[in-house]
Amino acid sequence: MQKYAPWKFWLIITVLIGAVMGTAPNVITVPSWWPAPFSQPLNLGLDLKGGIHLVVDVDIEKVISQQVSDNINMIRRSLREEKIRYKKLDSNATQVSVVIKKAADVAKAKKLLHKLLVGYEMKQTDDQTFVFTISESEAKEIKSYAIEQTIEVIRRRVDALGTTEPVIMRQGDRRVLVQIPGYEDSAHAKLIIGQTAQLDFKLVDEKGDLDAAMAGRVPPGDMIAYFADGRPILLKKRTELSGKDVAMARITIDSQSNQPAVSLKFNNQGARKFDRLTKENVKKRFAILLEGVVQSAPVIQERISGGTAQITGSFTTEEARNLAIVLRAGALPAPIKVVEERSIGPSLGQDSIDQGLNSILYGFIAVLLFMLVYYRLFGLFANIALAFNILLIAAAMSMIGATLTLPGIAGIVLTIGMAVDANVLIFERIREEIHNGKTPLAAIDSGYDKAFSTIMDANITTLIAAIVLFQFGSGPIKGFAVTLSVGILASMFTAIVVTRAITYLAYRNKKKIETLSI
Amino acid sequence: MQLIRPDINIDFLGKRKIALALSAVVLLASLMLIMFKGLNLGIDFTGGTLVEVRFHQQVKAADIRQALVPAGYGKAVIQEFGSPEEILIRVQNQEGVEASAISTAILDALTDKFGADQVEMRRVEFVGPQVGEELKTAGMMAVFYTLIGILIYVMVRFKLRFALGADAALLHDIIIVVGVFSALQLEFSLSVVAALLTVLGYSLNDTIVVFDRIRENFETNKKKKNPLDEVEVCNQSINQTLTRTLMTSLTTLLVVFSLYFFGGEVIHNFAFALLVGIAVGTYSSIFIASPIMLSLEGKFEMSEEELKELENRP
Numbered sequence: 001m002q003k004y005a006p007w008k009f010w011l012i013i014t015v016l017i018g019a020v021m022g023t024a025p026n027v028i029t030v031p032s033w034w035p036a037p038f039s040q041p042l043n044l045g046l047d048l049k050g051g052i053h054l055v056v057d058v059d060i061e062k063v064i065s066q067q068v069s070d071n072i073n074m075i076r077r078s079l080r081e082e083k084i085r086y087k088k089l090d091s092n093a094t095q096v097s098v099v100i101k102k103a104a105d106v107a108k109a110k111k112l113l114h115k116l117l118v119g120y121e122m123k124q125t126d127d128q129t130f131v132f133t134i135s136e137s138e139a140k141e142i143k144s145y146a147i148e149q150t151i152e153v154i155r156r157r158v159d160a161l162g163t164t165e166p167v168i169m170r171q172g173d174r175r176v177l178v179q180i181p182g183y184e185d186s187a188h189a190k191l192i193i194g195q196t197a198q199l200d201f202k203l204v205d206e207k208g209d210l211d212a213a214m215a216g217r218v219p220p221g222d223m224i225a226y227f228a229d230g231r232p233i234l235l236k237k238r239t240e241l242s243g244k245d246v247a248m249a250r251i252t253i254d255s256q257s258n259q260p261a262v263s264l265k266f267n268n269q270g271a272r273k274f275d276r277l278t279k280e281n282v283k284k285r286f287a288i289l290l291e292g293v294v295q296s297a298p299v300i301q302e303r304i305s306g307g308t309a310q311i312t313g314s315f316t317t318e319e320a321r322n323l324a325i326v327l328r329a330g331a332l333p334a335p336i337k338v339v340e341e342r343s344i345g346p347s348l349g350q351d352s353i354d355q356g357l358n359s360i361l362y363g364f365i366a367v368l369l370f371m372l373v374y375y376r377l378f379g380l381f382a383n384i385a386l387a388f389n390i391l392l393i394a395a396a397m398s399m400i401g402a403t404l405t406l407p408g409i410a411g412i413v414l415t416i417g418m419a420v421d422a423n424v425l426i427f428e429r430i431r432e433e434i435h436n437g438k439t440p441l442a443a444i445d446s447g448y449d450k451a452f453s454t455i456m457d458a459n460i461t462t463l464i465a466a467i468v469l470f471q472f473g474s475g476p477i478k479g480f481a482v483t484l485s486v487g488i489l490a491s492m493f494t495a496i497v498v499t500r501a502i503t504y505l506a507y508r509n510k511k512k513i514e515t516l517s518i
Numbered sequence: 519m520q521l522i523r524p525d526i527n528i529d530f531l532g533k534r535k536i537a538l539a540l541s542a543v544v545l546l547a548s549l550m551l552i553m554f555k556g557l558n559l560g561i562d563f564t565g566g567t568l569v570e571v572r573f574h575q576q577v578k579a580a581d582i583r584q585a586l587v588p589a590g591y592g593k594a595v596i597q598e599f600g601s602p603e604e605i606l607i608r609v610q611n612q613e614g615v616e617a618s619a620i621s622t623a624i625l626d627a628l629t630d631k632f633g634a635d636q637v638e639m640r641r642v643e644f645v646g647p648q649v650g651e652e653l654k655t656a657g658m659m660a661v662f663y664t665l666i667g668i669l670i671y672v673m674v675r676f677k678l679r680f681a682l683g684a685d686a687a688l689l690h691d692i693i694i695v696v697g698v699f700s701a702l703q704l705e706f707s708l709s710v711v712a713a714l715l716t717v718l719g720y721s722l723n724d725t726i727v728v729f730d731r732i733r734e735n736f737e738t739n740k741k742k743k744n745p746l747d748e749v750e751v752c753n754q755s756i757n758q759t760l761t762r763t764l765m766t767s768l769t770t771l772l773v774v775f776s777l778y779f780f781g782g783e784v785i786h787n788f789a790f791a792l793l794v795g796i797a798v799g800t801y802s803s804i805f806i807a808s809p810i811m812l813s814l815e816g817k818f819e820m821s822e823e824e825l826k827e828l829e830n831r832p
Binding site: 057339341348351352356358359362364375376409410417424431432435457461467468477480 | 519520521524525570572617618619621622625626638639640641642643644645646648649656657659660663664667668671672675708709712715716718719720722723726727730731734758759761762765766768769770771772773774775776777779780781782784785788789792
């Protein structure tokens with residue numbers, strides 16, 4: 001029999017110790033001196049521990065068109081200041097177009113516009129017309145920023161739900177993945193996450209004619225807004241204060257109406273703005289708009305310099321509390337929409353764990369018995385390797401911080417069936433060699449040698465499928481791909497290296513044997 | 519123990535015409551089913567909302583439907599899921615309705631009617647129409663890329679005709695599994711696609727083992743004084759690996775049965791796809807891969823004379 005290199009034994013023992021240590025935190029509470037890489041228990045996926053999984057889509061186009069229309073206002077002001085008259089100034093989703101009135105102003109306007117519209121590509125379509133298109137890199141930057149901000153805001157809101165270890169991360173070009181483990185109330189979560197929380201303070205145009213405006217003659221610089229009950233009101237377009245100026249928001253009870261309300265505390269900048277607003281507009285009204293809907297339009301009785309305000313409306317306590325949460329967390333830079341949800345109740349998660357473990361157990365037992373009956377002593381060798389294999393998968397998954405999902409459990413079950421394949425290949429080869437007249441010991445050696453390249457080819461191709469699966473899969477499917485890959489790698493080690501070592505130990509001192517128990 | 523005698527010699531390739539004809543019929547039937555009967559696509563691909571609830575007492579489907587009518591979901595698909603207390607409610611995406619709110623409306627309607635302590639939310643899945651389309655494309659691309667990846671790997675390790683034989687067998691397996699899903703109108707979801715990819719990997723594993731032996735036997739055969747022809751070598755190889763093929767299928771089927779019976783409702787269809795796929799995959803690696811590979815003999819490789827001629831060109 002071929003000599004078996006001692007370092008391989010040491011390797012196996014090292015891996016075995018590592019596998020036991022890595023699996024331990026899943027079974028017992030490990031002591032504090034336990035080495036850090038080995039003290040991580042398996043991460044359970046949301047489908048096993050229950051929780052909320054949302055994918056939201058960020059309305060990126062809106063962010064960009066908002067940016068463009070903001071620029072229009074800035075250009076209008078600057079052109080006016082520089083006394084450059086224009087014939088036309090408008091914008092669409094990604095473009096600003098300006099037509100200058102006098103040819104004499106063109107050069108000056110060009111210089112000014114160029115300075116103002118950083119990140120735009122300029123095209124002069126005729127002598128007096130400029131078209132600025134937002135550049136791709138600029139658009140990309142705006143998008144990235146909007147996504148980052150969205151993640152930030154959602155994180156603050158989810159934190160307010162009082163959950164542990166939520167996952168909030170970018171997914172693809174314009175989506176955000178939100179996972180809240182152990183949280184059940186998906187309706188509430190969606191409500192809290194989904195509100196844009198666009199808060200605006202605008203002055204009421206007291207002099208404007210509301211009836212005329214309703215008939216279509218809106219005074220310049222004004223807009224019509226509506227209360228929740230549908231009453232219209234004429235407002236100045238300009239936003240005096242917004243959600244950005246809010247430092248703190250909490251639920252309170254309005255002393256006059258005894259209704260739930262939300263009290264606001266402005267930050268420094270907001271407090272200054274509010275001070276000026278109330279000072280200059282005593283006895284006038286201002287409106288508080290939430291998501292574009294007028295909540296209230298109180299009269300300013302006197303200057304308010306404390307930097308606080310109160311939003312009253314017809315809120316229930318629940319609504320007021322939610323509003324306080326989202327105002328505290330800040331407004332989303334763009335509207336978002338839930339495009340995918342996979343939420344699992346806690347009882348289903350536990351059932352899945354139980355059923356998954358059961359199917360692993362029964363599958364494992366069935367394969368053990370089968371191998372033992374069919375290959376006898378060598379079947380026992382393969383079974384030891386299989387047990388080692390499962391230990392190794394559990395340890396590897398724990399150590400790399402992979403997440404175990406229900407399909408992942410299916411992957412482990414499948415690996416149990418396929419892991420013995422390598423041994424079946426080897427054992428059949430050994431039987432064949434014996435049948436072809438080799439001595440038992442020589443048959444073992446050549447069986448292992450000849451089966452090796454087959455095992456490699458067969459496993460690498462399965463690995464290809466697993467890698468594609470990982471690339472394409474979402475959440476749970478990824479978990480399946482991970483366990484399948486880890487399982488394949490682990491099984492190659494245990495089936496080839498470990499069984500070989502056991503076989504060597506069993507037969508090394510035998511000079512000659514008549515038959516193998518195979 | 520031994521199931522198959524070591525000197526077994528079944529003339530598999532002699533029966534290849536029958537096998538290919540049988541497969542052709544099943545393939546055609548599968549394709550017809552897929553085309554005309556279609557698949558019972560799950561919400562992963564159609565988009566829509568799925569709510570799984572558990573009632574603490576048995577509830578009639580009609581009562582559930584009645585509870586959903588005021589909310590506007592009287593047309594929802596209502597079905598038992600594993601046990602009579604467990605109910606699956608499925609609603610298509612609708613124009614003009616904020617789709618992600620449907621699950622909330624359904625749960626509210628149920629708790630209103632039956633009481634909050636009677637109804638337990640087990641699972642909510644919602645897939646927007648856009649995402650459904652994306653997943654559909656992604657699923658098809660995944661199968662496609664796997665086939666390409668395998669084609670390349672087998673081509674490098676073996677030869678092009680082996681690769682084509684392997685891919686033909688794999689395509690055969692996938693079409694039949696999908697055909698079975700169409701015939702039984704089982705729900706075709708994302709996890710079934712994952713099962714398909716696994717079947718690809720598994721069936722290929724089988725095929726590779728046979729091919730590996732064919733390659734080895736081709737080599738030894740060349741050195742023989744009276745070489746066998748290719749068909750005989752293939753037959754010999756399939757026979758030599760037959761025990762292994764059946765053994766591995768058996769152990770894998772054992773665990774997949776365990777998954778199917780004990781793994782729970784959620785992965786039932788996934789396990790079923792694996793069951794069918796492994797059975798078909800075992801068949802195809804014996805009866806499809808090698809015959810196709812053989813029938814492509816000389817199609818893609820230059821003969822030795824042609825190679826010589828190429829070398830002698832100025």
